[in-house]
Amino acid sequence: MENLLDLNFLIESFPAIVSRLPITIGIAVGSLVLSLFIGVFTALIKIYKVPVLSVISSIYVSFIRGTPLLVQIYLVFYGIPKIIYFLQIEYGWLQSADVNSIAPEVYALLAFSVNLGAYLSETIRSAIESVDRGQFEAAKAIGMSPTAMMLKIIFPQALAVAIPNLGNMFISTIKDTSLVFIIGVVDIMGQAKILGSRGLAFFEVYIAVSIVYWILCIIVERVLVKIEKRARRYERGIAA
Amino acid sequence: MIKLENIHKYYDSQHVLKGINLEVSKGEIVSILGPSGSGKSTLLRCINFLEQPTSGIVEIGGKRVDVESASKADVFALRTSTGMVFQQYNLFKNLTVLDNVMIGLTSVKQLKKDEAKKKSLDILERVGLTNRLNHYPAQLSGGQQQRVGIARALALNPEVLLFDEPTSSLDPELVDEVLATIRSVAATGKTMFIVTHELQFAREISDRVIFMEDGVIVEEGTPEQLFTQPKAERTKQFLSKASRNK
Ligand SMILES: Nc1ncnc2c1ncn2[C@@H]1O[C@H](COP(=O)(O)OP(=O)(O)OP(=O)(O)O)[C@@H](O)[C@H]1O
Ligand SMILES: [Mg+2]
Numbered sequence: 001m002e003n004l005l006d007l008n009f010l011i012e013s014f015p016a017i018v019s020r021l022p023i024t025i026g027i028a029v030g031s032l033v034l035s036l037f038i039g040v041f042t043a044l045i046k047i048y049k050v051p052v053l054s055v056i057s058s059i060y061v062s063f064i065r066g067t068p069l070l071v072q073i074y075l076v077f078y079g080i081p082k083i084i085y086f087l088q089i090e091y092g093w094l095q096s097a098d099v100n101s102i103a104p105e106v107y108a109l110l111a112f113s114v115n116l117g118a119y120l121s122e123t124i125r126s127a128i129e130s131v132d133r134g135q136f137e138a139a140k141a142i143g144m145s146p147t148a149m150m151l152k153i154i155f156p157q158a159l160a161v162a163i164p165n166l167g168n169m170f171i172s173t174i175k176d177t178s179l180v181f182i183i184g185v186v187d188i189m190g191q192a193k194i195l196g197s198r199g200l201a202f203f204e205v206y207i208a209v210s211i212v213y214w215i216l217c218i219i220v221e222r223v224l225v226k227i228e229k230r231a232r233r234y235e236r237g238i239a240a
Numbered sequence: 241m242i243k244l245e246n247i248h249k250y251y252d253s254q255h256v257l258k259g260i261n262l263e264v265s266k267g268e269i270v271s272i273l274g275p276s277g278s279g280k281s282t283l284l285r286c287i288n289f290l291e292q293p294t295s296g297i298v299e300i301g302g303k304r305v306d307v308e309s310a311s312k313a314d315v316f317a318l319r320t321s322t323g324m325v326f327q328q329y330n331l332f333k334n335l336t337v338l339d340n341v342m343i344g345l346t347s348v349k350q351l352k353k354d355e356a357k358k359k360s361l362d363i364l365e366r367v368g369l370t371n372r373l374n375h376y377p378a379q380l381s382g383g384q385q386q387r388v389g390i391a392r393a394l395a396l397n398p399e400v401l402l403f404d405e406p407t408s409s410l411d412p413e414l415v416d417e418v419l420a421t422i423r424s425v426a427a428t429g430k431t432m433f434i435v436t437h438e439l440q441f442a443r444e445i446s447d448r449v450i451f452m453e454d455g456v457i458v459e460e461g462t463p464e465q466l467f468t469q470p471k472a473e474r475t476k477q478f479l480s481k482a483s484r485n486k
Contacts, residue, residue, distance in 0.1 A: 132328075132330075134326060134328050135331075135332055137290055137326070138330040139332070140290060140319065141288055141290060141322070141324040142323070142343075142348055142393075143316055143320040143344070144347060152332075152335075153332050156334045157333060160334075234334045234376040234377075235376075235378055236376075236379070
């Protein structure tokens with residue numbers, strides 16, 4: 001009888017796939033952190049209408065939105081070594097950098113940070129602008145510095161507003177990291193591909209890897225709900 | 241002492257303050273009356289540079305600032321020597337009552353936490369909110385929120401408190417508790433500027449009442465003078481209209 005699935009192979013592929021989870025999570029979380037910096041930075045540039053920089057950041061956001069992620073990953077992977085090499089030869093900069101020793105994970109992290117940063121930028125900008133002007137004024141009136149005002153008053157509230165959007169984008173990013181095998185990163189997807197070609201059982205490994213992604217995303221969603229509740233606790237009109 | 245010399249403010253081409261001169265001594269309570277759009281809010285906001293005045297001199301507690309050449313340090317000095325109470329309270333919504341009052345002390349005056357807390361508790365006691373320390377603004381009534389607003393403004397121990405229609409957003413039954421708080425602060429000898437539509441309150445609390453219209457001070461005097469024998473025709477009209485609306 002012909003089997004639809006080699007169940008044993010499917011089950012046995014899990015440990016190897018799960019062992020690469022740190023790579024997947026590392027790239028996703030790492031790029032979330034970096035992209036938050038990029039997103040806040042570009043959002044502030046737009047809000048304060050910084051000359052030149054605000055034009056540059058508009059172009060950046062537009063470019064990222066208008067080109068496929070896959071292409072962006074290739075651009076980073078092939079572009080950065082070339083640029084570093086060029087700077088070394090032409091200007092003698094970055095002499096200590098050895099282009100060949102940069103791990104593909106680093107390119108993946110960069111590409112995803114730049115990509116997610118652009119998407120976060122708009123979300124963060126509108127979240128910051130959702131905090132009423134009156135609180136900005138009150139902070140100024142007591143003599144707070146812009147930095148203190150942002151860190152202690154504005155960002156915590158903007159974050160609470162932005163979390164649902166940030167969460168969705170983060171979950172998309174987790175799924176998008178399945179692209180990184182194309183530049184040689186062995187994440188859970190890359191591991192699945194390797195196992196699949198070894199055992200000639202692609203359907204089985206892709207079922208396995210999809211289950212891993214699924215569970216991961218469900219867990220992340222749960223955590224996000226908790227984080228959002230906590231971040232918005234001050235909005236509830238009942239005694240704390 | 242607070243001194244304003246020839247303050248002008250333009251919004252683009254609109255001339256909103258047309259040369260305000262004012263000298264207020266320590267402990268004096270000055271109410272500012274006037275029709276909507278006369279520039280009352282703008283005047284208060286120019287004193288602490290929430291709006292940059294176009295020209296003139298602001299002097300508070302010996303610190304004299306020509307607004308056209310005001311440095312960051314000058315602006316900081318003016319802001320920390322004034323406390324502002326807003327019509328919409330403008331409390332920091334992500335902070336508790338205690339933290340709203342403390343934050344100026346910890347992040348502006350750089351006081352140690354326990355010292356800041358002690359001062360803040362004292363001030364919150366004065367506005368009667370020690371039983372709401374860990375509440376967030378969303379969990380308070382409008383009157384309570386405004387009393388936190390007053391406490392926050394008092395925390396930095398400013399030379400002068402600036403009130404911009406502190407009771408105008410309140411439900412009528414909550415106005416009295418806020419007025420009572422303002423009275424009790426007045427009794428401590430704090431210098432105050434109060435923009436208000438509460439004529440009776442202005443009359444009873446003020447040492448001086450100013451009537452503004454169209455960016456100029458039309459008339460000023462003691463509450464007795466201004467309310468019973470206004471000189472300017474516009475003041476008379478304003479007062480009779482305002483009392484008819486009551
Ligand atoms: N940020 C601003 N930009 C442009 N014009 C402004 C701004 N703020 C105030 N104005 C204008 O300045 C004038 C004075 O406004 P201001 O708010 O000082 O009046 P007010 O006496 O406080 O009035 P109200 O009693 O309604 O509060 C008004 O014509 C107003 O439209
Ligand atoms: Mg006003």
